[in-house]
Amino acid sequence: MKIKKKQWELILPVKLEELWDFFSVPDNLNKMTPENAGFRMISSLNGQKIFPGMLIEHEVRPILGIPLYWVTEIIYVEKPHTFIDIQLIGPYALWHHQHTFIAHEKGVLMTDTLHYRVGLGLLGTLANSLFVEKKIEEIFDFRRDAAVKLFGKA
Secondary structure, X not given: OOOEEEEEEEXXXXXXXXXXXXXXXXXXXXXXXXXXXXXXXXXXXXXXXXXXXXXXXXXEOOOOOOOEEEEEEEEEEEOOOXXXXXXXXXXXXXXXXXXXXXXXXXXXXXXXXXXXXXXXXXXXXXXXXXXXXXXHHHHHHHHHHHHHHHHOOO
């Protein structure tokens, strides 16, 4: 399967620092992930903010409740504008997620850019077509809706 690119944008009526303070704390992932993804933080980060090299362990159960161990590394941080996380261990052959926050006349333009690839050749391509891409869209739709509930809509 080729690398897939997905991008989502949302303008939120908040100050850049407020949005950064929320998204730069991995413990807040629980608030931004749908229950049906079976997300559970394993790392005990106690509100710690991200930094390059930070490892975050969690478990997801996106399909049939089967637990998948996932380790994310924060590889780049440019406070308060962007950070990038990648999957070190988990269900994808590639997962590269860039979070970008840009001051906007109505608040902050938040952009999520995801590059991912499901391994397993043709089987991975089929899985992506049947359910993986839909599940990713569901998760990021939920993330958008949760952000609007928390911060309002511009």
